[in-house]
Structures are given as structure tokens and as C-alpha cells.
Amino acid sequence: MTVRGRFWIVVWSAYVLLVLAGVVARQTAAWVTAGDLNALREEHRLLDVTRNDLIRRIRQARSRAVLVSRAERLGLSLPPDSQVVELGLPDPVAR
């Protein structure tokens, strides 16, 4: 084979290798991106679940079943009707 023929074989081989490398690089990048996307989705899902869990704990802590029994242990009691006074404010338009 002449030197010129070998030159073109090398050139074409290099071209093929370059193209293959590009394809592999793109696929690899796609895998990495998909992995990152997955991780972000998992993180979002985890934050969502944590938020819902906190909502649940807040609602349970605020429930009367919890608060009333704790208040009673502290010596507090629900006020009877005569101890609650509604204050009527004057009409702001009239003022």
C-alpha cells in the first residue's frame, strides 16, 4: 500500500473514532443528566413528604385532644361564658 493510501486510512479511521467518541460522550452526558434529574425529583419528593409530615405533626399538636389535656395538667381551664367578653369597636366610618 502506498503512503498516500495509508494516510487516508488513518484519516478515515480517526474520523470514525472521533464520531464514535462523540456519540459515546453524548450518551454518557444524557445518562448523567438523567441521573441528576432523577436525584432532583427524589429530593423534591422528599421535601414534599417532609412538609406533609410536618403539617401532620403540627395539626396533631394543635388538636384539642392534645392541647386541652396539657392545659389541664398546667392548671389551666377553658373559660366559662361569663369570663369571655366581646368588645365592640366603634364604627370606623362614624369616627
Next chain:
Amino acid sequence: MRVAFAAGLILLVLRAGEVQLLQGRRYAAEARRTRTRQLELPARRGTIYDRTGIPLAFDQEVYRVNVTPAELVDRREAVELLTRHLGVSRRYVTRQLERRYAWFRGPFTASQVAPLQTVRGVYATSEPQRMHPQPMLAEGVLGRPGTADRPGDGMERVMDSVLRGQPGHAVVLRDQFGRQYESPGRLNQFPVPGSDVYLTLDADLQDLVEQALRSAVDQYRAIGGDVVVMNPRTGELLAVASWQRDEHRPSSPFTSAFQPGSTAKLFAAAALLTDALVSERDSVWGEGGAYRLGSRVVHDDHREGWMTLRRVISRSSNVGIVKFAARLRPERQYVMLRDFGFGSPTGVEYPTESGGTLRRPVQWSSTSAASLAMGYELAVTMLQLTQAYAAIANGGVLMTPQLVDRVYRPDGRLVYQRRPRPVRRVVPPHVATELREMLRGVVAEGGTGETAAMTSYEVAGKTGTARRVVNGRYIPGSTTATFVSLVPADDPQLVMTVKLDDPELVYSRATAAPLTRLMLEQLRAARTGVIERARIAARTPAPASTPAVRPGAVPYVVQWPLPPDTSVAGTTSVPALRHWSLRRAVGELHRRGLRVRVVGWGAVSSVDPAPGTTLPTGTLVTIHGTEREPPRSGSR
């Protein structure tokens, strides 16, 4: 050499061509089968909120964990991680890992499973699960979503088509470890989440009502109870609670019908007033508490003399209402009951609802008219009774009860907004006003519902104590105690119906009425906005018995030095002080550790809270005197 090289290249090209062109599709399909997977993406079910935006039910992903022990790299480390994060015993984990496949059912949260995701051999599968931030809150109304094995119930079933959403599809890629990745380049149909539903219920009021009901069922040793709270002007159901000692005893404010007893007397009165068959001065003789009507005898709890219709209602006289109702034709009495909504479902958005029982006049016996006037031979649900009284509170217009307030799509767009739905005008406005005045008399002093009276604003209401029917037979000594209240009396914002089944104390005045007062007191002290406090504050009347004080005169008698506010834990009960002198009454209350406020002069006419109420020491008790003006001697 060159020939061989060229031949090799040609073979390579031919082989590549064969693979690509002739067998390409087969290999591509094989690759898709092994490396990709069609996945159905479940849609997030819509959230159910209360009227203020507090979530009552929402979807949350939970996880199950399975382990392939053969794939574990470090078994000891895996045991440690599983034990620590899943909260399962080490012994159980070790035993499970001795199997070919280990399964941990859970359910586990995402935060528990996250540290295990990178461990080889450990796989977590997620599935949506319906969560309730406050378990048991409004569970009778919310219900459960349906599954393949059973249909749903409650609002989850009614609103299923709105809450469900649409599942999506995705093509996912799998790596060598079996983990899945969504492929950005593949076409997906994204799931469409369900719409969010806002109910008319108020979560804080619902919580208050449920807790009070549970305590009352225990306190009064009832077998169960129900409470319904409704806005009479709009028909919104603000709270619907039910509690049974025996959880297997089915009962629901929507489906369980009962005989309303004396609470139905008001509807006979409504017919009489609407048709002008009775005037303010008309009266009937109480027959000393026993009235023979054909073959039966109608009894009253108290012997009464001459009674106007107003007194009949305030004293809940059976004899009185039977005599007055005799002026009505059966057809008219029936039509009035139908107009108030009895005998047919209310149309509330709930999957099952009973219409109760109301027989037509052709099916009546000779004494049916009298029985219906007293609230027997009639079966109503809590919802129907509340709706009927709400019509009286609403100037005579019957409103449809409603549970759904609004619906939002996932993008935030409002797709449904509740509107009040009037059904019909039942009675003219002046008749509704007159009926409300009668109901005020029930809660006033001497009325059967005086144990529901509040000092800060007036409550109107009606007691009802009916014999219970089980399997078609009356149970001796067993009653249904009911109290329906309009709050406040002169401008009702709420209608509250309380029912206790078979309480030990039997009568409504001793059970359902005090329970109503307790809930109203707690409602006043709560932060919930269901009641417009500005309207109550504007109408709060000045205490009628405040005496005109001469300059320099001491208006109150108090112990001196003032007893310190006591934080000593302990309770005491309010004694019966009626007709006591104010001085003696104050001394007795102080002896019991209670603080005292005196209004008026003379002897004690009433005490607030009512006698028999158990209070913590240090609570303020108000005693009212019989006289508005001080005596000439100036002494109490």
C-alpha cells in the same frame, strides 16, 4: 496481504449492513425490551381541605423495601442501615436476610428510605397512600378512596371523578443495577393531578365538636351521639360529628333516622301560626298533666294550667300541643312537615342519605295527628332536623345543606364555587320571627332548655326527649335526648343540633342542652372564625338587672380582703342558691373557692354557671338578684 485486508473490510461492511438493514429492527426491539420499560405514572389524588385551607386528606408516597441478600456487598453494614433507618429490630432484619428475598412491608417514608437507595441489593418501591393530618377528624364525612376490592365512601367517593386525576405513561431506561431513569428524549404523557376540593367544614369547629361529643358520651353514659352545625343563611355544613361507644354500631347524621320528640312541636306551631288558627291570647287547659285522647292518655312531665301556644312550646307540653294541633287538618299538618323537608332527602353532596319516614295522611290512625305533633310516628335524620330549624332561623326559607365549597384545578383555576341554594319558603317571615321568640322562651328561666342559656348573648332552642325505638319496639327507660339551638337568638349565625342516644340521665335538659352550652362556650373562646364576633358584640345587651347606683353607694358585696387568685388544682361544683340571700350565697361560693360577681339586689334569682356545674376553683360565678333597685335599708 492487501487482498486479505480488503476482504476483511468488505466482510465487515457487509456484516454491518446485514445487522443494520436486515436485522436492525429485531436488535432494536430486543434493546428496547431489555433496557427500557413502559411505566404507568399514577396521578396524585387531589387534596381535600376545610373551608380555611387546612388539609384534611392528601396523597403522600410511602415506600416498601425489598432486599436481595445475594446482591449485598456487606451484609453486616446492610443490617445496620436497615435497622437504623427503617426502625425495625436487628433480629428481624437478620432473620429476613437469611431468606432468598427479604421484604419489609412498611410503609416507610421517603426520608427513611433515602439513605438506602445507593445500597446494592436494596430496592424501594413507592406507592401513593391517603394520609390524614389529624386521624379521625371528620372521618365520617371524608370517607376513604375506593380500591379494586371495595368502593369508596364519604366525600372521597362523591368527589372521586374530580380528585382522581389522569395517570400518565413514561418510558424509562434501566441501568445495569436495575435502577430506572426517565428518558428525556422519549415521549411521555405526564400524569394530570386531581383537582383540590375545599369543603364547607371548619376544621377547628369540627375538632371542638368531636372532642366535646366524645367527652359527653362518656360523661352521660350514652351509647352514642351526633352533632350537626349549619349556617342557616347559606346552608353550609360547618361541622358534622358522630361518635359511638361501640364502633360496630353504625350511625351517621346522614343516614340514621330517629323520632325527634318534642323538637317537632315547633312545626305544628308553624302550621297553626301560618294559617292564623291560633292567636297570641288563645290558650288551652293542661288537664293537670294527663289528657285522655281516645284510647290513649297523653302525659306531661309537669302539671300545667291554662297555656298559650308560647307556653306550650317553652314548657314542652304534650297535652298543649295535641290540643292546639287538633285545629289542623291532617293534610295541612302533613304538608307543613313535608315543606320543612321531612320525608325526603335533603340533597346534600353525600353518597348515602336517608329521607326519614313520614307517612301520608291516608295511612294515619285516629291518633297519628297527635303523635306527629308530639314528634312520634315520624323519623328524621339529624340533617333534616337541622335544615328545618335553619329555615326558622333564616326568616322562613329552607336552604339545601351543602358540603362542597369550591374546587380548584391543579393549575389553580377555580372550576366550582358554591352558591346558596334555597329550596322553598316554608313560613312567612313574621311567623319565623314569632317561632324564634317561642324558642327564646324555651331557653329562658323556667323553660325546658334553660341549662343551655348563656349570659353573654341569648340562645334560642328546643329540647326533645323521645323514647327510643329499636327493631320496631320501644325500649323502656331508653331515650333520645335532642337539643336544637339557634345562636344568637335575635340574628342566628349558627344552628346546632345535638343528639345523645340513651343517656343515663334521660332528659335533654340534663344532657343535650348543657352539652350545647359547653360547646358554645368553647366556641366563644376558640379562634375559629365561623361566628362573626362583631355582630355579637354589637348586639350584646346591657345587663338588665344592673341597678341604678346612687353616688357613693357600694354596688357589690365582696369579701375583704379579696381572696387571692388561686391556682390550686381542684374542682368544685356550683351549689343550688336560688332564694338564698346574696350575702349567704356569696359566702358559700367563696367557701368553695369560687370568685363571685353580684348583679342586683334581694335574693338570688339565678346563678351562672348553672347549679351542678363542675368548675375549677377560682372560676368567676355570677349571681343575679331578684331586685333591680337596692332596698331602702341598703343592706343585702
